[in-house]
Each structure stands twice: as structure tokens, then as C-alpha cells.
Amino acid sequence: MSAPGAPAVAAAGARQAPGATAPGARPGRRRGRGNWTAIGFLSPAALVVALLLYLPFLYTVVLSFTKYDGLSSPQWVALDNFRKFFSDPALGSSVRNTLMWVVGTTVLPVGLGLLIALLSFGIRGGSGFRLPFMLPYALSGAGLGVIWGFILQDGGAANDVLGALHLPGAHTDFLQHWPYNTISMIVAWTWQQTGVNALLFMVGLQSIPKEPLEAARLDGAGGFRLFRSITWPLLAPLTTVVVGLALVASLKTFDIVWVTTQGGPGRSSETLAVTMYRDAFVSGDYGYGSAVALVLTLTTAAVTLAYLRRQVKTREGLG
Amino acid sequence: MRERNAAWFVRRAVLLVLGLVWLIPVYLLLVNAARPSTSYDQSKIWTPDTHLGLFDNIRQGWDSAGLGSSLASTFLYSIASPGLAVVLGAMAGFAIAVLRVRAGFWWFMLLFGGTVVPTQMLLIPLFLGYSSTDLYDRRGGLVLIYLAVSIPLAAFVMRNFFTGVAYTIFEAARMDGASIWRVFWRVYLPLALSALWAVFILEFAFIWNDLLFGLTLSQTDTVRPVMTALSSLSSAYGGSTIPVVLASGLVMSLPTVLLFLGTQRLFARGLALGQF
Numbered sequence: 338m339s340a341p342g343a344p345a346v347a348a349a350g351a352r353q354a355p356g357a358t359a360p361g362a363r364p365g366r367r368r369g370r371g372n373w374t375a376i377g378f379l380s381p382a383a384l385v386v387a388l389l390l391y392l393p394f395l396y397t398v399v400l401s402f403t404k405y406d407g408l409s410s411p412q413w414v415a416l417d418n419f420r421k422f423f424s425d426p427a428l429g430s431s432v433r434n435t436l437m438w439v440v441g442t443t444v445l446p447v448g449l450g451l452l453i454a455l456l457s458f459g460i461r462g463g464s465g466f467r468l469p470f471m472l473p474y475a476l477s478g479a480g481l482g483v484i485w486g487f488i489l490q491d492g493g494a495a496n497d498v499l500g501a502l503h504l505p506g507a508h509t510d511f512l513q514h515w516p517y518n519t520i521s522m523i524v525a526w527t528w529q530q531t532g533v534n535a536l537l538f539m540v541g542l543q544s545i546p547k548e549p550l551e552a553a554r555l556d557g558a559g560g561f562r563l564f565r566s567i568t569w570p571l572l573a574p575l576t577t578v579v580v581g582l583a584l585v586a587s588l589k590t591f592d593i594v595w596v597t598t599q600g601g602p603g604r605s606s607e608t609l610a611v612t613m614y615r616d617a618f619v620s621g622d623y624g625y626g627s628a629v630a631l632v633l634t635l636t637t638a639a640v641t642l643a644y645l646r647r648q649v650k651t652r653e654g655l656g
Numbered sequence: 657m658r659e660r661n662a663a664w665f666v667r668r669a670v671l672l673v674l675g676l677v678w679l680i681p682v683y684l685l686l687v688n689a690a691r692p693s694t695s696y697d698q699s700k701i702w703t704p705d706t707h708l709g710l711f712d713n714i715r716q717g718w719d720s721a722g723l724g725s726s727l728a729s730t731f732l733y734s735i736a737s738p739g740l741a742v743v744l745g746a747m748a749g750f751a752i753a754v755l756r757v758r759a760g761f762w763w764f765m766l767l768f769g770g771t772v773v774p775t776q777m778l779l780i781p782l783f784l785g786y787s788s789t790d791l792y793d794r795r796g797g798l799v800l801i802y803l804a805v806s807i808p809l810a811a812f813v814m815r816n817f818f819t820g821v822a823y824t825i826f827e828a829a830r831m832d833g834a835s836i837w838r839v840f841w842r843v844y845l846p847l848a849l850s851a852l853w854a855v856f857i858l859e860f861a862f863i864w865n866d867l868l869f870g871l872t873l874s875q876t877d878t879v880r881p882v883m884t885a886l887s888s889l890s891s892a893y894g895g896s897t898i899p900v901v902l903a904s905g906l907v908m909s910l911p912t913v914l915l916f917l918g919t920q921r922l923f924a925r926g927l928a929l930g931q932f
Contacts, residue, residue: 374836375757382748382807383763386770389804393781394773400780407784453674456667464920466668469675472682475916476909477865479883483890483905484685487898492698494684528681560663589774592867596887613776618872623780630776637774 400627407623418628427604431612434519435588438608439640441523442530442587443580449527450534450579451572455564457535458542467539470532478592485525486512486597495521512598515605522593522606534579541575542568577648584644588637609633689713689902696899710903717889717904720896722877726885727908729795730864733881737802738810738859742852743845744803745810746818750840753818754826764815770808779872786873793874798881801869806859817851818844854922861912882908 401418403411422428453470457463473481488494491510500507511521545568553567591610594600600607600615607615613633617626688701692709693716717723748767752760782801783792791797821844829839845852863881870884877885886908890901 371755372758375751375755378747378751378755378840379757379763382744382767382811385744385800385804386767386807389782389801390770390773390778390808393778393785396781397777449674453671456671460667466671466675469678469682471916471920472913473678475861475913477867477883477912479865479867479886479890480905480909483886483901484681486890487688487902488681488684490698494680494701497702498680528678531678589776592883595867595871596890599891610776614779614868614871617780618783623784627780630774630780634774634777 397627397630400624401631402628403624405624406621411624414624418625419632421625422628422632427607427612430515430605431607431609434606435590435608437516437519438523438526438587438590439584441520442526442590443583445523445527446530446534447576447579447583449531450536451538451576453531453535454538454542455568458539467532467535470535472532473529474532476529479596481525481529482593482596485522485528485593489521489525489597512606513602518598518602518606522597525597526590526593530583534583537575537579538572541572545571577645581641581644581648585637585641588633588640609636685902685906688899689906691899693897693899696897709899713900713903714907716900717896717907720900721885721889721904723882723885723904723907725878726880726882729798729879730881731911732795733798733802734860734863736799737863738806738856740803741806741810741859742814742855745807745812745855746814746845746848746852747840748807748811749814749816749818750844752815754821754823754844755836764811767808767811770805771812775805775868779868782869783872791873793876793879795879797873798869798879801873802863802866806863809859810855813851813855814848817848821847850922857915857919857922861915864912 400411402413402415404414404417405411450470453467457466460466476484489511491513495511496507496509499505499509506517509517511517549567549571550563553563589610590608591614594606594608594611595614598606600611604612604615609629610633613626613629616622616629620626684701687704688696690708690710690713691705692707693713695705695707695709714723745767748763751757752764757763778801786792786794786797791800825843826839829843830836834842865883866881867883867887870881871887874880874884886901886905889896889904896904
């Protein structure tokens with residue numbers, strides 16, 4: 338769900354923390370009746386969020402320690418679900434695919450987005466050059482699955498292109514064989530996400546002060562050196578956020594896999610999010626599904642925190 | 657005017673070639689969605705057909721998957737939920753930034769923390785809860801969950817926006833005898849209009865493109881959102897031809913594509929809103 342929330346966080350992270358001082362002195366905190374008015378303004382939003390986001394979240398945590406089929410009442414089984422999860426043979430492929438998604442989507446769309454932002458920054462008609470990359474961003478994960486399912490089908494457009502270029506893969510049935518199914522879906526995802534990353538990097542490039550760039554140019558730096566020693570370090574805060582967002586999204590990959598392969602053939606292209614959905618809603622094993630959701634959430638939280646801490650440390654080291 | 661050296665050409669050439677590669681899937685989508693369903697042949701996907709079958713294909717998708725009612729429901733979800741969310745979020749932001757509620761930081765964290773709750777942690781309890789309270793497979797149920805996931809961003813942005821508004825405006829309006837609600841509704845909300853729009857558009861697109869909540873919380877054609885309908889249309893058991901599936905996908909993607917292209921500037925502003 339972080340989709341709509343994430344970009345705002347991105348920009349906030351790129352700049353200073355929000356909520357700095359505003360003009361006009363404020364009185365101290367309101368007391369008595371004034372505070373109840375404020376709570377009145379807050380409570381509708383707080384109530385909806387508490388009831389529909391926090392309460393279900395906590396209930397999933399509880400359910401993950403139970404066996405529950407939705408009919409008879411949940412039975413406490415302590416850590417059985419987690420034990421079962423870590424000894425499940427399908428887990429190996431699910432974790433392996435999720436890792437491929439994490440690596441693939443933090444490298445490809447971010448790298449290409451940066452490349453396109455750099456190439457099109459400051460040239461006339463830059464937004465026109467960027468348009469082809471922006472178009473796919475408006476598509477949904479399901480729309481993406483439909484288009485790329487068609488392109489990647491056996492004997493489809495992907496095979497045609499590779500054959501015409503005399504590259505290997507002209508006769509590969511991409512969606513039916515691991516690891517080609519996961520890899521080709523990562524390519525589809527890259528096709529969709531590159532544009533928005535380019536847009537975010539453009540925002541970053543525009544906010545870089547002109548002076549250091551000019552000074553470096555006067556000193557004779559240009560091209561790659563200019564990028565490496567000036568632009569890249571100044572973009573670092575934004576890069577951290579863009580990669581962080583890609584990281585979080587990649588761990589929760591669901592839509593495109595569900596629409597393109599439904600996790601198959603067999604369970605070979607399942608990600609953790611698909612495994613969770615299948616165990617809960619196809620097999621009706623809600624306790625186990627909750628346990629998978631919890632593992633997925635804890636992994637996401639741990640990876641994100643580790644990544645952010647590392648980034649902050651690196652930057653402090655530089656400063 | 658800068659001179660046109662090698663770098664000048666290389667930059668444009670790389671962008672142009674990559675851009676063309678990026679357009680290939682779009683070309684394939686358009687050509688094959690427009691092809692008559694009966695003349696689809698896998699060896700001829702690259703050449704446009706001389707007959708236009710687009711509208712027949714759309715009609716077939718319309719009939720077999722109930723796209724019409726799905727579209728209507730999805731418009732309801734993606735307008736009503738973010739519309740309500742920006743107002744509730746603005747009220748919360750107003751209470752924190754202007755009315756200075758006690759423990760404002762914790763209220764803010766409570767609301768903003770909602771953005772980091774992963775969807776996967778919600779699905780099972782929502783499904784079970786909705787089933788037992790008759791919200792399952794109801795439009796109201798979907799409006800409610802989309803509202804809930806839209807509020808945190810709205811509250812975050814509006815709180816930051818109102819923090820930047822001079823407090824003297826509030827004092828002056830109060831001095832003139834306006835009630836707090838009136839100050840909010842007549843003074844602060846209009847001030848924030850462009851920020852509200854940016855949040856609304858971002859959330860409209862997010863809800864329009866949602867698959868997972870629709871998949872979990874609805875089943876009938878009239879209630880389920882478009883992406884869920886598209887997903888079942890395209891599955892192996894959907895029984896539709898490729899041109900029909902592609903044409904349906906095209907129609908369902910049109911609202912967000914048009915919205916996005918029409919409001920790119922505002923959209924980019926939405927992405928950058930955290931800067932307030």
C-alpha cells in the first residue's frame with residue numbers, strides 16, 4: 338500500500354525534514370475545550386486508520402500463531418506455522434525468486450532511470466525524449482501482465498525480436514521455464530518503472546545548485562568525471578530514497594506475477610507475496626498465510642532499516 | 657548556442673533508440689488490440705490489420721467480463737475514497753499543525769505509520785471481517801478500505817502544507833468571529849487546493865490500478881474493480897481471444913494514462929509534495 342505514500346516520503350527524505358518553522362509566532366498548546374475541538378478534527382481519520390489498518394495488522398500477527406481454516410475457531414499452535422514455513426520445499430524457490438526481484442529491480446529500473454535523467458537533463462525537448470518512458474508508468478500491474486504475457490508467449494514477439502537479431506532465446510518459451518519466467522517479468526517491470534525513476538532523478542538534478550557544477554567545469558572537469566565527482570555525490574540523498582523505494586516494492590511483488598503466470602508453472606515463479614496469497618486464499622489456510630505475511634513484513638522492515646542505516650553511515654563518513 | 661559536437665549527437669541518439677525500444681510494446685498493444693478477433697494469427701502480430709476490430713473486441717470484453725459495471729464501480733472507488741480521504745486528512749493535518757492538538761507528534765505518527773503497513777498484513781483479517789459483517793463483495797466495503805489506505809498520505813501532505821501557512825491568518829479569521837470549522841472550510845482548505853489535487857490524482861491512480869484488495873474483497877462483476885476483472889479475463893480459463901484481452905486492457909488503462917499525461921506537472925508536484 339505504500340505506493341501512494343512512498344513518493345512523498347521520497348521527496349521529504351531528499352530535502353530536510355518537513356515541518357520546519359513557519360512565520361508567525363504560535364501560542365503554546367491549547368488547553369481544555371480547544372484540545373477537544375482539535376481531537377474532534379482528528380478522530381475521523383484516526384478512527385478509520387486504526388480500525389482498517391492497525392487492527393487487521395495486529396490480528397494477522399495473532400493469527401500467525403494459530404491454525405485457522407475460517408470455519409472452526411482458530412487453534413493456538415505456537416510456532417508450528419513458522420516451522421512449517423522454513424521446511425517447506427516451495428519456500429526455497431519463493432525466496433530465490435523474491436531475491437531475484439530485489440536485485441533486478443533495484444539495479445535495472447534505477448540505473449536506466451538515472452541514465453535517462455542524465456542524458457535528457459538540460460537538453461531542448463527533454464520532456465519529449467522522456468515521454469516514451471513515462472507512458473508505461475500509468476499502466477497497472479495487471480495491465481502490464483496482460484501486455485507482457487502476450488509479448489512473452491511461446492513463439493511471441495520476444496522470440497521474434499531475438500530471432501531477428503540472431504540472439505539466443507529465439508525458441509525459448511520464456512514463461513514456462515525457470516529462471517526465464519522470473520527474469521522476463523523483471524524486464525517487463527523495468528519497462529514500466531524506468532520512467533518514474535527518471536522523473537525522480539530529474540527533480541534531484543534540478544535541485545542541485547549550479548555553483549559547484551560551474552566551478553568544476555571551469556576547472557576543466559567534464560563528462561564522466563564531472564558526474565562522478567560532483568553530480569553523483571550531490572544526488573546521493575535522492576538515490577538512497579529511489580533505491581529504498583524500489584527495494585520495498587520489490588519485496589512485495591505480486592500483481593504482475595499473478596496476472597502473467599499465477600506463480601507457475603508449478604510454483605516456479607512464485608514470490609513471497611504470491612505464496613502468501615495462495616496459502617491463505619487458494620488453500621484456505623489462514624494461520625499459515627498470516628505467518629508468511631509476517632515473515633515477509635519482518636524481512637522488509639529489516640532489509641529497509643539495514644539499508645537506510647548503511648546509507649546514513651556512509652554519508653556521515655563522507656561529511 | 658552551444659556547438660553541436662559528438663556528445664550532442666550521442667546523447668540524443670541514445671535517448672531516441674532507447675525510446676523507440678520502449679515504444680515497441682505500446683505498438684504491439686495497439687496493433688493487436690485493433691485487430692479483428694477472428695483474424696488473429698500469431699505469425700502476423702507485427703503488421704496492422706486492414707480491418708478495424710477494436711470496437712468489436714471492446715464490446716466482447718464488455719459482454720463476457722462485465723467491464724461496463726466494473727468501470728462504473730471503479731470510478732466510484734477511485735473518486736469517492738480519495739475525495740473523502742483528502743478532506744479527512746486535511747482535517748487531521750489542520751488539528752495537528754494549526755489547532756496544535758496535545759501530543760501532536762504522536763497523532764501524526766499514528767496516521768503516518770499507516771503508510772508502512774504492508775497490504776499483505778491486512779488481507780486475511782479484512783477478508784474474514786468483511787465476510788462476517790456483510791461488507792464482503794459490497795461497494796461500500798471497497799470504498800472503506802480504499803479510504804483507509806488513502807488517508808495517511810493525505811494527512812502527511814496536509815499537515816506539512818498547513819505548517820507552512822502563517823499562523824496570523826488563523827488569528828485574523830478567529831478575530832473576525834469565524835468558527836474554527838469555518839476557518840478550516842473557508843480559509844485553509846481553499847488555500848491547500850492545489851496540494852489537495854495532487855494528492856487526489858496520485859491516489860486516484862493508485863486505487864484505479866489496485867488488484868489485490870479487489871481480488872480479496874469482491875467477486876461479482878458489478879462490485880469487483882477493473883484490474884481484478886482484467887486479471888480473470890486474461891487467465892487461462894477466461895476463454896477470451898488475445899485481441900479481446902488486449903482491447904479490454906487498453907480501455908481499462910485509458911483513464912490513468914490520460915490523467916497522467918494531462919496532469920504530468922501536477923503529478924510531478926504530487927511526487928515532490930513532501931518538500932512543503
